[in-house]
Amino acid sequence: MIKIRHLSKHYAHRQILNDINLDIARGEIHGLLGISGAGKSTLLRCINGLESFDEHGSLIVDGVDINGLPVQQLRPFRKKIGMIFQDFALLQRKTVAENVMLPMQCWKQDMRDIPQRAKALLQLVGIEDKANFRPQQLSGGQKQRVAIARALALEPQILLCDEATSALDPLTTKSILDLLKEINQRLNITIVMVTHQMTVVKSVCDRLSIIENGELVATNSVDQIFIENPPALQRITGNVATHFMPGQIGFKITLPAIEQSTSFLLGLSEVVNQAFTLFFTQTDYCKTTTIVHYYMTTESQYRTQVIAYLTNNTVTFQELTSPIIATTNN
Numbered sequence: 001m002i003k004i005r006h007l008s009k010h011y012a013h014r015q016i017l018n019d020i021n022l023d024i025a026r027g028e029i030h031g032l033l034g035i036s037g038a039g040k041s042t043l044l045r046c047i048n049g050l051e052s053f054d055e056h057g058s059l060i061v062d063g064v065d066i067n068g069l070p071v072q073q074l075r076p077f078r079k080k081i082g083m084i085f086q087d088f089a090l091l092q093r094k095t096v097a098e099n100v101m102l103p104m105q106c107w108k109q110d111m112r113d114i115p116q117r118a119k120a121l122l123q124l125v126g127i128e129d130k131a132n133f134r135p136q137q138l139s140g141g142q143k144q145r146v147a148i149a150r151a152l153a154l155e156p157q158i159l160l161c162d163e164a165t166s167a168l169d170p171l172t173t174k175s176i177l178d179l180l181k182e183i184n185q186r187l188n189i190t191i192v193m194v195t196h197q198m199t200v201v202k203s204v205c206d207r208l209s210i211i212e213n214g215e216l217v218a219t220n221s222v223d224q225i226f227i228e229n230p231p232a233l234q235r236i237t238g239n240v241a242t243h244f245m246p247g248q249i250g251f252k253i254t255l256p257a258i259e260q261s262t263s264f265l266l267g268l269s270e271v272v273n274q275a276f277t278l279f280f281t282q283t284d285y286c287k288t289t290t291i292v293h294y295y296m297t298t299e300s301q302y303r304t305q306v307i308a309y310l311t312n313n314t315v316t317f318q319e320l321t322s323p324i325i326a327t328t329n330n
Ligand SMILES: Nc1ncnc2c1ncn2[C@@H]1O[C@H](COP(=O)(O)OP(=O)(O)OP(=O)(O)O)[C@@H](O)[C@H]1O
Pocket: 011, 016, 034, 035, 036, 037, 038, 039, 040, 041, 042, 043, 196
C-alpha cells in the first residue's frame, strides 16, 4: 500500500532523510521509532504529502507516485490520509461536533449528511455525549478521541499518528491505543505511528522501523526486532547496569517465552558447573509474543563453553561488558 524507494530529504544543505526504502502493507500498524531529531516526523509528513523530498526518490501510495504530483492532484491523494498529533490540533472556538464536521464541510460534502456522519464518528470513538462541548472542557484522552474522529471524517485508508499518546498518562494511553487497534481492525485502516514510547510499539504495532540520523537502520516485525535486539534498539532502550567481579563475564540471552526456558537454563547451569547467577530478567509483552531477556554472569573460564552452548541452541545473545552504566527505558 505504501512503497517508499530511495527517499531522501534536505533542508537547505542539511540532509534529514537518507535513502529510505520501506514497504508498509495495507491494514498493518507500522511503528516509526527513533530518538529525538532522527527524522521520524519528517518522514511522516513526506508520506502525507505535506513535505516534498528529493527528486530521485519515490513514494507510491496505492500505485500512485506522489513525488512531483501537481497540487490539484495532491489534494485528492491527501484525502486518503488522516493525521493525529500529540497536541490534538483542535479548533478551540468550535464545538466537538463542529471540529469533526469541518473536513466534510471543506470537501463540500452533502450538508444534510454531515451532522449524522459526525454523530456516528463520535459514537465510534466513544464520546457522543460530548458533541456540544468545547475542546477546553475535555480531558487529554477525550481531545485525542475528537482528533481521531475528525481524522476519520473523510474515510481515509491511512491514519498517521505523530506521538499521539505522548502527552497522555499510561491509562489514557492504553485506552487510545485500544481505540486505534479497534479502528485498524474494524475499518481496515493502515496506521503509521511515530513514537518514542516502547509501550506503544509493543502493544499495538505489527511491524517496526527504527530511524537513526535520517537512515532506516532496522525494519521487521516487532517480535523479531525485540528478539534480535539490534544495536539501534539498544541505543534507544538503554542497557541494564552491570558490575562484574574480577574473573566474571556476563551475557544477555533473549528467548520467546513459549520456548523451554527452564530446561534451557538448567542446561546452561550444567555447562558452567552451576557457577551461574541470573541477576536480572526483563519481559517484553509484544502484540503477539512475549519475549524474556535473561542477564547472567559466570566465571570467565567458561566463556568458550557458554558461547558454544548458546550458539548450538540458536538463541539470541549478547556478551555484556562491565560496567554498563545506563538505564532501561521501557
Ligand atoms: N522545517 C525545518 N527546517 C529545517 N530543519 C528542520 C525542519 N523540520 C525539522 N528539521 C530538522 O530535521 C531533523 C529531524 O526532525 P524531525 O522532527 O523529523 O525528527 P523526529 O525524529 O520526529 O524528532 P522528535 O521525536 O523530537 O519529534 C531535526 O534535526 C530538525 O531540527
